[in-house]
Each structure stands twice: as structure tokens, then as C-alpha cells.
Amino acid sequence: MGSAMTDRPACKISPSILSSDFARLAEESQRMLACGADWLHVDVMDGHFVPNLTLGAPIVKSLRKNLPDAFLDCHLMVSNPKQWVPDFAKAGASLYSFHLECLMDDGSSEDQAKEVDSLIDLIKESGMKVGIAIKPKTPAEWVLRFLPKLDMVLVLTVEPGFGGQKFMQDVVGKCAVVRAASKDVDIQVDGGLSPSTIDAAAAVGANVIVAGSAIFGSDKPQDVIGALRKSVEDHAAKQ
Numbered sequence: 001m002g003s004a005m006t007d008r009p010a011c012k013i014s015p016s017i018l019s020s021d022f023a024r025l026a027e028e029s030q031r032m033l034a035c036g037a038d039w040l041h042v043d044v045m046d047g048h049f050v051p052n053l054t055l056g057a058p059i060v061k062s063l064r065k066n067l068p069d070a071f072l073d074c075h076l077m078v079s080n081p082k083q084w085v086p087d088f089a090k091a092g093a094s095l096y097s098f099h100l101e102c103l104m105d106d107g108s109s110e111d112q113a114k115e116v117d118s119l120i121d122l123i124k125e126s127g128m129k130v131g132i133a134i135k136p137k138t139p140a141e142w143v144l145r146f147l148p149k150l151d152m153v154l155v156l157t158v159e160p161g162f163g164g165q166k167f168m169q170d171v172v173g174k175c176a177v178v179r180a181a182s183k184d185v186d187i188q189v190d191g192g193l194s195p196s197t198i199d200a201a202a203a204v205g206a207n208v209i210v211a212g213s214a215i216f217g218s219d220k221p222q223d224v225i226g227a228l229r230k231s232v233e234d235h236a237a238k239q
């Protein structure tokens, strides 16, 4: 659904719980929602697709139990995204974003595109929203053929694997390519977003903003969330 004054889909701020105190996950998540967060970003890493291990479906299940109404925005940095669809659906994930690179190393391969299509269908049939994530070196053009079936495109603005990395400004232009092809799809940016980097992403059509270290590292997370939202809404109003 678009925001009141623009055609662009509504702004959503999605704090990455990767930067929270994992021993107090439910409280930290509640705190973010109370500070104005729209979604909670859940970074799932398998130690294979990326050189780090985080959490899996059992933690999502616990979060869902504690936060029955929260939108759990799950970013799957795993080598075999198909394997985890049933577990995450059962656990209560709201959105399942998988990496295109797991299934595609050639943007013109029809066989690879069929695999991607069938994974999209599986995720939707399981009752979750679906997103495709792309690493910094993956061309935005590769996702365009899938847009009619997608809820979201996730543009990584760091190499995936760790929080607290530097925002890669040269990558963010990919949002403009996706936004030119769809007014309606959610475009998420993830990695190194803060009040000082947000304008570059908001200016090219991003409307779902992930931030981990900038929000959890602040003693006024509500101000950081407010500043991110203001930038997105101001740029959307100019379109």
C-alpha cells in the first residue's frame, strides 16, 4: 500500500536485531517497536553462504511467541534457501528474503530462472511474503523479471556477513533501476545505513530501511528511527 502523499510504498524502518543483546532478544525487540520501528530485521547466517553463524527457526519461533503481532523480516544468508522454507513458515516468519546468488550465476539462464520462480512460489504457498536479496556485485537487472511475483527486493549495501560495516554508496544506484521498473515493490537497503548515509538510498527509491549498529548503538534509538523515516518520506514527497 502506498503512503498517503506519494505513490511509493510506505516507509518501513526495520532495526537489525543482529546488533542487539541476544540474551535479551524479546525485550530488545519490544524496545525497538516502542521506539517506532515498523518491522524487525532477522539476519540468518549459516556459516557457509557467509563466514558467520547467527540464528535459525527456533529463535524466530520464540520471537513470534513473545511478539505475536510483530512483522518478522527474515534475511536468509544461507546456501540452500529452499531447505529452510517450511521451518521458517512454521516458526512464524512474516517475510522470507533469499539470496539470488544461491540459485543464479548467469542472469540469462532460463533453467536458473525456473529454479528461482519455483522457490518464490514455494515461499508464497507457505504463507510468507517473499523477497530477493542481491549482494553488492550482483546486477539489479537480474531481479527485474521476477518483480511481478515479489513483495520486496533487498539491496545489500555491504558484503553480507557482519553488522557495523561501511555503507557502499556506489551500490545504491541499483535501487533506481528497480524503482524504475516497479512503483509498488518494497525496496529494502541493508548495511551501513544511518542518518548520515540514508539520503543516498532514499533519493533513489529505497523505502524499507534496515539499520543495526546505528539504532542499537544509539542512546536515543527513537531519534535515529525518526531521522531515517524523515529522509525516506521527504524524498518520496519530491518524486
Ligand SMILES: O=C(CO)[C@H](O)[C@H](O)COP(=O)(O)O
Binding pocket: 016, 018, 019, 041, 043, 075, 077, 158, 159, 160, 161, 162, 163, 164, 165, 190, 191, 192, 193, 210, 211, 212, 213, 214
Ligand atoms: O545483513 C546484514 C549483514 O549481512 C545486516 O542486516 C546489516 O549489516 C545491518 O547492520 P548494520 O546496520 O550495522 O550494517
Ligand SMILES: [Fe+2]
Binding pocket: 016, 041, 042, 043, 075, 190, 210
Ligand atoms: Fe540483513
